[in-house]
Amino acid sequence: MNAPIDPKLLERTAALQGMGDSRLRKEDARFIQGKGNYVDDIKMPGMVHMDIVRSPVAHARIKSIDKSEALKVPGVIAVLTAEDLKPLKLHWMPTLAGDVAAVLADEKVHFQMQEVAVVIAEDRYAAADGVEAVIVEYEELPVVLDPFAALEPGATVLRDDLAGKTEGAHGKREHPNHIFTWEAGDKAAADAAFDSAPVKVKERIFYPRVHPCPLETCGCVASFDPVRGDLTTYITSQAPHVVRTVVSLLSGIPESKVRIVSPDIGGGFGNKVGIYPGYVCAIVASIVLGKPVKWIEDRIENISSTAFARDYHMDGELAATPDGRILGLRVNVLADHGAFDACADPTKFPAGMFHICSGSYDIPAAWCSVKGVYTNKAPGGVAYRCSFRVTEAVYVIERMMDVLAQQLGIDKAEIRARNFIRKEQFPYTSAFGFEYDSGDYQTALDKVLAACDYKGLRAEQAAKRADPNCPTLMGIGLVAFTEVVGAGPSKMCDILGVGMFDSCEIRIHPTGSAIARMGTITQGQGHQTTYAQIIATELGIPSEVIQVEEGDTSTAPYGLGTYGSRSTPVAGAAIALAARKIHAKARKIAAHLLEVGENDLDWEIDRFKVKGDDSRFKSMKDIAWASYHQPPAGMEPGLEAVHYYDPPNFTFPFGVYLCVVDIDRGTGDTKVRRFYALDDCGTRINPMIIEGQIHGGLTEGYAVAMGQQMPFDAQGNLLGNTLMDYFLPTAVETPKWETDHTVTPSPHHPLGAKGVAESPHVGSIPTFTSAVVDAFAHLGVKHMVMPHNAYRVWQQLKESGVAL
Amino acid sequence: MGKQIVTVSVNGKKLEKAVEPRTLLIHFLREECQLTGAHIGCETSHCGACTVDLDGASVKSCTHLAVQCDGSEVLTVEGLAKGPLLHAVQEGFYKEHGLQCGFCTPGMLMRSYRFLQENPNPTEEEVRAGISGNLCRCTGYQNIVKAVLHAAAKLQQTEKEAA
Secondary structure, three states: OOOOOHHHHHHHHHOOOOOOOOOOOOOHHHHHHOOOHHHHHHOOOOEEEEEEEOOOOOOOOEEEEEEEHHHOOOOEEEEEEHHHHHHHHHHHHHHHHOOEEEEEOOEEEEOOOOOOEEEEEEEHHHHHHHHHHHHEEEEEEOOOOOHHHHOOOOOOOOHHHOOOOOEEEEEEOOOEEEEEEEEEEEEHHHHHHHOOOOOEEEEEEEEEOOOOOOOOEEEEEEEEOOOOEEEEEEEEEOOHHHHHHHHHHHOOHHHHHHEEEEEEOOOOOOOOOOOOOOHHHHHHHHHHOOOOEEEEEOOHHHHHOOEEEEEEEEEEEEEEOOOOOOEEEEEEEEEOOOOOOOOOOOOOOOOOOOHHOOEEEOOEEEEEEEEEEEOOOOOOOOOOOOOOOHHHHHHHHHHHHHHHHHHHHHOOHHHHHEOOOOOHHOOOEOOOEEEEEOHHHHHHHHHHHHHOOOHHHHHHHHHHHHHHOEEEEEEEEEEEOOOEOOOOOOOOOEEEEOOOEEEEEEOOOOOEEEEEEOOOOOOOOOOHHHHHHHHHHHHHOHHHHHEEEEOOOOOOOOOOOOOOOHHHOOOOOOOHHHHHHHHHHHHHHHHHOOOOHHEEEEOOOOEEEEOOOOOOOEEEEHHHHHHHHHHOOOOOOOOOOEEEOOOOOOOOOOEEEEEEEEEEOOOOEEEEEEEEEEEEEEOOOOHHHHHHHHHHHHHHHHHHHHOOOOOOOOOOOOOOOOOOOOOOOOOOOOOOOOOEEOOOOOOOOOEEOOOOOOOOHHHHHHHHHHHHHHHHHHHHOOOOOOOOOOOHHHHHHHOOOOOO | OOOOOEEEEOOOOEEEEHHHHHEEEHHHHHHOOOOOOOOOOOOOOOOOOOOEEEOOEEHHHHHOOOHOOOOOEEEHHHHHHHEEEOOOHHHHHOOOOOOOOOOOOOHHHHHHHHHHHHHHEEEEOHHHHHHOOOOOOOOHHHHHHHHHEEEEEHHHHHHHHHH
């Protein structure tokens, strides 16, 4: 379905650079001239620097910490350990997932690179010298890295602090290393479907641990003013308002005296949602010393200790008819959460939105279960460019669709088409209870297959398979994914009890320019550009004179921040509805000034006009001035509005992706010959920015599928924690992307927009796997574990007997 | 630790500063010269966010000591524009949407600036190889490549007009 285009809207867009315009970005002027303002760029008078002493071992008791030599290092001011934080009750902190995490290791370390002590010094070099001089004596303990082994009877217990606790934040704990078991769907119905189904397939789908790895690491500058008693913290956070609430709760400083500022953020991708020990320690150090304290982590610290993503061991099962119609779905997951449960999910959903794992398909019976487990790895479990475990869910269902197709000898496009939720079924309630808002999957699939000449590709592949001398294996990947984003309705979604609404405040100045303040925070998405476009279209004010501000809790209305593709679905709606309040008032003022009834006015590009008389009108500029100068009797002066938007539902963007790979039979090197991405994010606000987001998401997906991994040795040492080892693709490896779209607006969103930036990451990862496995499908291979780097693919070539 | 005097021309301005011998060029620029355009992304020379131009070559300033630059000329992103006039690479990145979060951008721009002097008329593949020492997590490079090609065309045009 493509939405009809309103000619008036096009006119307004062109005149004002409103919604739909590929407006160039307002942010760019500062970034291209080196005038960005990132956390590490901030300097304050008297500022000192903090660095962290970290554990070299993955599991150990701390026998002693000797600060004395460190305190002698020139420039070192203080060294803090858990003992120093204890009197403040800040040596442990609550996590977003209902667990606690050590701020500084309290008697025990639970993962390599865990925070053990902090050193505060005059400059960053002296702080690093101090870190080297702190002597910590460890008594090593057995290390538990395999989540399956962690749950065995008699397994080494990791969390002494939870001894005897049989109830966790999400129900009963069955084992000292067990965190929760969470289920969704109808087990009895799913089991019944499997009992009677003629066809069943099952596959272990492992989604390895990866790290979001934004180019800017995490850090903060904390500044407590002992005279005023207030705390300002500049921080790399995707959710500054939530940080303010947490800081106030932890420190006891009234929330009105805490100011959190997320300045320019050098990429987030989920990594900057959580609250890390470094932030807490810098704040404590500032309170103790009465000086601004800067902490900036290095890359090794970032990859080793801040939030990872994924690490899901998923057993997928499909029950089907012989012609490939799905009757039931079961998914059983073991989730490795590391040493503390610090997942960033809405409170009631310890496995996030994993129950979107029925995907784009009309599956009558479905059930999933996710079991969280502690291991000696860093905590985390964030949504790496996705909405709360949606990537894992999409991966498992799309892999299982391929497995089923292969089992039945049905083409992978055909089996998807046979099972799609049809467009007339929307709004569609899935077996897991999600109400999908809108979709047209078949049109998207048809468009992609035609654009890529799918039949031709299959014919080429058949010819190559028939030629034993062909130096390459050709694989075709295909995925038709649906995401659930825009968290979320507060009846279901909250973070630490705060509903996941978002907010917008718009003020129109007397001279007709405007400022909008938001509860979200851009990290490269271009909010300052796109949000202004929404206001331009809604209010008839040129984008150029609309200023958008975010990230400063002392000026912006409360909001839950930017992650899970929620900015446009939630904050974008708040903008539209705040603007509509202003629009309604402007209409009243215009009617008053023109001495006609409100119904006698037409809304034109930037003005209200008396019906049938082009000469009588009031522009928004006139109205803005009048609202401060001569509002109608009884009307409040001014022209501004605030809106807090609590979405009635999630939004469900979707897409169909196709990928063609050629695998070198000699080396296992996999070349992406073609990648075609069709996305449907509903109403499109800035096509240029959408395309940029899709390019970026596809590239991050390529990184995950083809190279990213976090391997541990038997002692729990992370073997890939620098950019030497952790794969971030360069311009050379990165494929060239082709993008396309359909437009199926969300019926419940004021603008019809659904959110887009995560779709390409979520959708592309299974597409790459689908393509690589497809290259081996004729040899009986059904699944291969990511990442599909040359060595691993070469191993498969050897195993399948086709290596040259 | 004893300090050493270094004399460096930064963006055309001669500076004389006393620094610790271990001071990295990136810290010298960011802390001593207040030029925070170049960023630190990895400390291991992989990401290129700290790329600056040193005596006519691209260097990663996180693995270069300030004292090595004594008597040298350094150009950073802050020195690219001539007054209000953007350099062609800056214009290219703006017009082709070659940046998102902006963190890699100063390094990318400085590498592109030097690359287009090494190869004024590159192919797309040559651009990709030419900027492969600089990582970007946001854009997927496609628009960065376009931006560099845009700048190449503009620079050639300007040269033609001057001739």
